[in-house]
Amino acid sequence: MQRSVFDVAARLFRVSGRGEISAIKLEKLMYYIYGWYGRLTGEPLFRQQFYAMTYGPVVGDLLSLHSEQEVVSLELIEQVCATFEDAPLEDDFYLDQVVEAVWEYYGEIDQWDLVEMTHQEDPWIKAWEGREEGTRRSYLDSEDIIDFFLWRKMPPELFYLLPPPQIMPxxxxxxxxxxxxxxxxxxxxxxxxxxxxxxxx
Structure with missing residues (x-):
């Protein structure tokens, strides 16, 4: 059974040691965890849908959870994990390594700098420019995210933090x-x- 975005967010909270993370930063970190996991495995990390919005990529279900909140708490994530339809997953050491690497590399970057970074990347640009006129969001294809990360240049610092790839494009x-x-x-x-x-x- 595939994990949910909430399971991944809970892992991020555990790795960060924080009780709260800004909503904007959490959404961007989910995007980078998803992308680099896809780079290493060639597989989608979770099934929830991404969208391109004004402040970069977001996961629709996660956005609905924290709508109109500036910060997201570990308690809120744990509550939804407990009631989510997926059964709890066993420990996944490989995923935890990816989450740890993304947190170490991106975790101290300001949320608005993360937004700007995603605005320079093809998945968001393609989806945002392709949205219907007058709309505030657009479907962001998960395959586009994975394909982009498969071929993007990996920062050397991140290369040494991530686990060994399971595929080689x-x-x-x-x-x-x-x-x-x-x-x-x-x-x-x-x-x-x-x-x-x-x-x-």
């Missing part, structure tokens, strides 16, 4: 090279891709 050129190599040469292929700039060294 390659370009069309990389796929052609791979076709010419046997399975036993997988590590050698990895070195070749790195030398060609097709994957992270």
């Amino acid at each position: 390659i370009t069309a050129k990389g796929a052609e090279i791979l076709e010419t190599l046997g399975a036993e040469q997988g590590e050698k292929a990895r070195e070749i891709f790195a030398q060609c700039g097709l994957v992270e060294a």
